[in-house]
Amino acid sequence: MLINEDLTKRALVHAAKLDWVPSPAKGVDRRMLFRIGDEKARATSIVRYAPESSFAHHQHPGGEEFLVLEGTFQDESGDFPAGTYVRNPPGTGHAPKSDAGCTILVKLWQFKAADRERIVCRPGEGRAANLRSGVTSSTVLFEGSKERVVLEEWQAGDDVELANEDGIELLVIDGSFVEGGDALGRWSWLRLPAGQALNAKVGPAGARVWYKAAPLMHHDVCAFEAPVQEARS
Secondary structure, eight states, X not given: OEESOXXXXXXXXXXXXXXXXXXXXXXXXEEEEEEEESSSEEEEEEEEXXXXXXXXXXXXXXOEEEEEEEEEEXXXXXXXXXXXXXXXXXXXXXXXXXXXXXXXXXXXXXXXXXOOOOEEEOTTOSEEXXXXXXXXXXXXXXXXXXXXXXXXXXXXXXXXXXXXXXXXXXXXXXXXXXXXXXEEOTTEEEEEETTOOEEEEEEEEEEEEEEXXXXXXXXXXXXXXXXXXXXXX
């Protein structure tokens, strides 16, 4: 399966308008944004856990990165409420579930092969960054491995610019903005190749966005291994 696989092109998906696609686990559904592969895939998805749904314990040989959008995500290491950002590096594993239900943005098989740092950044944590024009709040959730992951609040009606040296991937959490002639709303996902700066006109309610400034695919990304059980893809 190939979805937005050409990393040299701008990609935009209005995820809130997509149908939910069942995963192999009962009660866990997904909206696919980027995918190269079938059940085992380099993938970026929005995934919804129904209340009391779960996956069996499994490994992530290519690493896993996720942001909790709604509800509380859970595994053996604890509970992760909305706003939590987690990086589980290659070789880690867990048995995810959600007692009350949750929705997450998740990226699989996109870690650098040598990345072994686990990151958990909970709501209210992170490092404050310098503010640009139109940005009222900027929190760095992670910086390393040639990646910078940021949560920002944008002022209603303002123009916001974001330089793009290596590539940008962005999800609108709340609010709206216009970019490249397209109107982006809640759960719109935008990916821009290196060199294509983001120029946004923020909507009347402002915008809250998560974005990653990084190569869209690391040259030393984890190589696919023998088939393994993957989850939440």
